[in-house]
Amino acid sequence: MVESQRANEIQFKGVVESRDDVKPLLIKPGDGVLVVRKIPRLFILLCPSGCGEEVILNLDPRVGPAWRFYKKRGKITLYPSVIRESGCYSHFIVWYEKIYWCDYEDLWGDNPDNVELDKKTLERLEEGKPLYYFDVAENISELPWEVLLSFRRHVRTGKAIEGFGKNRGIFKKK
Numbered sequence: 001m002v003e004s005q006r007a008n009e010i011q012f013k014g015v016v017e018s019r020d021d022v023k024p025l026l027i028k029p030g031d032g033v034l035v036v037r038k039i040p041r042l043f044i045l046l047c048p049s050g051c052g053e054e055v056i057l058n059l060d061p062r063v064g065p066a067w068r069f070y071k072k073r074g075k076i077t078l079y080p081s082v083i084r085e086s087g088c089y090s091h092f093i094v095w096y097e098k099i100y101w102c103d104y105e106d107l108w109g110d111n112p113d114n115v116e117l118d119k120k121t122l123e124r125l126e127e128g129k130p131l132y133y134f135d136v137a138e139n140i141s142e143l144p145w146e147v148l149l150s151f152r153r154h155v156r157t158g159k160a161i162e163g164f165g166k167n168r169g170i171f172k173k174k
């Protein structure tokens, strides 16, 4: 499952001047490089989810919305949290180089079983195609979070499998 591939710490790989020098330094999920030209410009991470994509955080408020990059007690803290709005849709907080994962299902706990919804989502799975929970939610006019949890219940009971990394949130009949 995806949890085993996730990093729980940032590994600071150094400071470079150019965006071009970043890539060779990013080897493992959670590796991060600071781009500084006179002032800190970017903090670039190899996504700690293990999806393989780079997460590029702007640190320069003149350019647009910017993260605060702190180095205190020799360790990196970022503010605010990082929410990926594409790809793996990860959400995490970096605090003294530790990564705190914000999984909506962990934060909000599970809903009570919703037999009627589970029946609907199972019917969709029976069609055999991979399904993104949000599309299904739109399709059956249900809340995305509840549809996600419903699919996860099917995973728990062995009826479905979920993709990981980029394919997180995509479910298929098992």
Ligand SMILES: [Zn+2]
Pocket: 047, 048, 049, 050, 051, 052, 053, 087, 088, 089, 090, 165
């Ligand atoms: Zn990722």
